[in-house]
Amino acid sequence: MADTNPALDTPTDLQRNDTRSVADALNAALADSYALYLKTKNFHWHVSGPHFRDYHLLLDDQAAQILGATDAIAERVRKTGNTTLRSIGDIARRSSIRDNDADFVAPEQMLAELRDDNLTLVQRFRDVKEAAEEAKDNATSGIVDDWTDEAEERAWFLFEASRKG
Template sequence: MIKMTDAPEKLATPTDLKSNEIKDVAEGLNRVLADSYALYLKTKNFHWHVSGPHFRDYHLMFDEQAAAILGTTDAIAERVRKTGNTTLRSIGDISRHQTIDDNDADFVSAKDMLKELRDDNLALVETLRVVKTAADDSDDHATSALVDEWIDAAEERAWFLFESAQSG
């Protein structure tokens, strides 16, 4: 019979970051992670339900944006763990941390989809800027650098959504 070794009762990750300061960073990253999942699912929802004369363009753009958003989630969660903290564990945990609203409407016009996703990406940028400030205040340069990339990506998504909504 194989005997299990004693497992730790608590996750422990070596870090030189001060636990009190980095807790704010981890909490902010968990909020970003929850919002990223909420934004991912909303973007996929709109990808699946878009309709109208620009169907193909919007359908493809929403799919590309959803993939990019989902692509950041592992890096966000792993950064939380690298700082010695824990991250989200479930859909319920996501819902408790998210600040981006879900959209369960039976029908949303393509124009409203573009506007809502643009606003949500800009809201994500605001949350990311708060995390950046906390990371800088904590001398957490790795998180700060990652957040710069995520801000740029969210701003680009918002820009594409804005330009796609222009009439003319």
């Protein structure tokens, strides 16, 4: 991951080989974050039915939260002296979150799919945590806890919103 261009060499006291594994984990989480952001916006734009307003607003809030974390994730990669994602193609190659290009998705299916995708992102963040702790990257290890908590909360809200009264 480390770029061979000296202009991109960021000073760090962390070991380069260790930071590469952290950067790889962060970039995978970043790719999933972008994929989840776009899927959440897609469902936000196309949700329908009797709970339209509630779901529309919930998904918009969640999309904003996901997008809000992307810059911090990418900047952690750069702070460790590595390079981050550069393109939609790069995101597609690294993401484990599957697209949903269906013409129509029932609201209940939207919520369930996004819940599962957020839990996939939680696992990605756990991978980041493990790599960061192995690399003694305390800053990444600490900040990833917040991202994990946010993804778990989104999954919880999606689960609760989808329950039948």
